[in-house]
Amino acid sequence: MGDWLPVIRSPDSEINQFRDRMVARSRDLARNDGWASGGIARILDNTVGANMRLSAGPDYRALAAVTGISAFDAEWAEEFRRVVEALWRGYADDVSRYNDVSRQLTVSQQMRLLLRHKLIDGDSLALTYWLPERIGRGAASYATSFLVVDPDRLSNPFQAMDTKFMRGGVEIDTYGVPLAYHIRKAHQNDWYSAIESNDWERVEYEDEDGWRRVIHDFERDRAGQNRGIGIFTPVLARFKMLARYYGVELQAATIAATFGTYVTSPYDPAQVQDALSADNELSQYQQLRADWSKERPAMLDGAKVPTLAPGEKIESVASAHPHAGFSDFAQEMLRTFAAAAGISAEQVTQDWSKTNYSSARAALLESWKTLTRRNTEFKIGTATPMYSCWLHEAMDRGDLPLPNGAPEYLEARTHYSRCDWLGVARGWVDPVKEKQGAILGMDGALSTLKRECAEQGLDYEEVIQQRAVEIQQFKDAGLPPPNWYGDDATSAAQPEPEPSAQ
Template sequence: MTERLADLTRVPLVSRRKRGAMRDAGFNGSAPYVAADTGIDTLSGFLPSNRAADAEILPGRDRITARARDLGRNNGWAAGAISKEVDGVIGANFRPLLKPDWRALGLSSDWAQEFKEQVEARWRLHADDPRRYCDTTRSQTMPQLFGSAYRTYLIEGEALGLVNWRAARPFKTTLRLVDPDLLSNPYDAADEQSLRGGVEVTRDGVARAYHFRQGHQDSAWANVADAMTWKRIGREGANGRPQVIHFFDKARDGQTRGVSRLAPIIERLKMEDHYSRVELQAAVINAILAAFIKSPMGPEAMDEMFGDGDASAFLNYQEGRSEYYSGKGGVKLGGARIQTLYPNDEIGMVSTARPAAQFADFEAAVLRNIASGLGISYEQLASDWSKTNYSSARAAMIEIWRGWTARRVAFSQGFCQPYFMAWLEEQVLDGHIRLPGNAPDFHMYWPAYARAKWIGPGKGFVDPVKEAQAAAMRVALGLSTLEEEAAELTGTDYADNMEQIGREITAMPDGMLHPAQESFAKLLGPAAGGPAQVSED
């Protein structure tokens, strides 16, 4: 019995050769972490190096940018995803909702409300002017400028702008968007410790100045002298006024330039584009060539005809077939033509199994990967809601909106807010907006005066009734405010809404109630959640 137990518990010996095979298969790695083992077949060729952030990005950045631009121009999925994100994050009327920190300033809330209304009115005059004075090039309004900047950030990885001063305009502060290609080291010099990718940095890693090429080196009309001339512009002026606005996602310490958001999915986008193009070409060819006629002229028949070196037999045969198919073949029966074939010819049909059976599944799998890389759902990227119910659509919207909200906050704080602060400085110093006598120094408390929340498009509704009821419950429980709900769901300013509703109530004829009034909901009875009967006053 003891010997039997020993046999059952004995560990079998493994030869050295077999041990090596097991190690290669990943059962017994040579490193504490399998992820660091170089002896495993699946990871043996996967040996990336650790480099500094700029050493990873800058050498290949131009090629990544060129490929991302090409996909944005020519790939429908990429172009659609870019447009959807720009429309969802920035939209048509991206604007600040001023929230001055009156507590930090030691002023009253009444002053804050008056200051807010005055600044926002002045901003609307500046941003929405159809003469487009806010743009240095006078081609876009301010929301359009922000949309273009965000599109550039999405495709190229960064947005660049210059805060200019044009004394002849109604508002002297203007914004000029700059092509990131123009930001480069003078004379295309190699990167160094204090100058990388055209950005001049201090010992602390602070971007101190930017070097801009005065003309694009690859434009047909560019002056050679301009293309080889650089201008150095400091990040800020003497009093801290922004001069260059540079926004990008900083993933690592020491990073000075951004990389395209499309970089992780460029390969898959290109592969999907190529595969779908091949499938489309095959389908077109099948549609054009539906059938064909097979001739019996095989190798044996050809040898027999040309065996004596006389080609006349073959030529006579082809001539006879040509005459037959030119209209002599076939008979009529009751006025209907019955087509017959030349002797020994056969009809062949082209298979029309296009697109391939696996094409739809493959494309859906690739698009899911692309959508995940872009931070949106497959349904939104492909505009395919056929397999989506309310719960899944709601969950997808929440996830997408969380990501878009984070990007909106980051972009507004990194690109829009610096320009807004420069514009507000002009308004205060020129006397268009007056501060009270006991107000603290403007430049000392610049961020408190210019504090704002930027409003873009609303989240929208999957089920309008459920969304409105949920918003009312959040406000009732103190989890949100009417201002927050108006901005999130519809992208509007609650104060403007209430002001307009007040005017509408005043304009209502006698005896007619406005829908916003509580008594109107009661009159609707159970349909609006009110009592079935309402007593008259």
């Protein structure tokens, strides 16, 4: 290890100096390499999916303990949850997209884009805007609006070197607390925005009234880190080597597919030269043979068989393919990316032909741990702060039910904004076995309907309500309830007989 002499630096010194190069290479892979693009898609589909649904859960016990107001109870929490989720759905899924400054994306689509930036670029960055002119328009009716910002625009003014209080565009204090973010008004390499790209806007982390302006999320690997790195960074070199190997393999396959043919003759070169002269008897003889073959061709099942002179034969030459182990090598290289990304190799390659139930189940359980961790960190770092910004306005406007004497939002925003998010269903490898296990877990008090539904991306209350509606429809149609209604549910639903006079 004599020539292996890495230098110890701070996390910002290691990342910020080379960030542009790392991000450019990662984006090139995600844009032009099918394996890299597929790996990112698998992570996004298994964490955020197409929709992130709010499951509000205000901490009524903490509110009651802090304020001494007994009205903060489970009944109030249920009423608050129903109202806030309904208002959030109207805001987040507004067809006019007033939740987005650019009016292009729903909140769920913004979250997916933010997580994509976090995976590839290392950072997700969103700004909150106050646009009162949008109040009353569409289903949104709120001034809070979000804008997803390309992390490239977060940088030190005029590309200056990092200082004690300025790290990669993040302005911090002596404790390392973010005070403000310096964001270019346009991307640095857009020629049509050259003037704006040389102008930076200083955006405070929070307003004076405590309203959060910047949502910056990245995966922290070291203490004191202010910018993140993408998941491709540890495997960039291997991915590039694999891409080159694919090119070499394609060239080798093309050469191997090319073959040549030639005719061997017993005549020496001089005789062949004599045969080519028009007045030579051998040439005349060969012409007679050619005419005979042309007029009376030899046929085999409708196909013409070439006829050769005595002693002549056709030979072929082909290039043998020298890379028989290409597939195994490519799979080994892809496993390194799967290990870095925290997903199984089968999820990257989408090849499950060599997998049985046990190995597939074990692989999915292991990858689910990492996917759940990524999902949870994204909820904490991005989704819940976005909800908290909107909730601040909703509570200030008096749109939510609160007991008398309830504290202001900023006095207890952690308790008010406590929530979870329903996203992608885990799914089943064997639906029969795993559903039976879920039922046994609930019957044995080791699990709950809420937890089982959440793992499948469902809201347990909606499941119960829908089940009640379907049962009632069976009754209204005069049909016997299905077996899942319960063994004694039918008899229990019948009215009890009136007591006799005796």
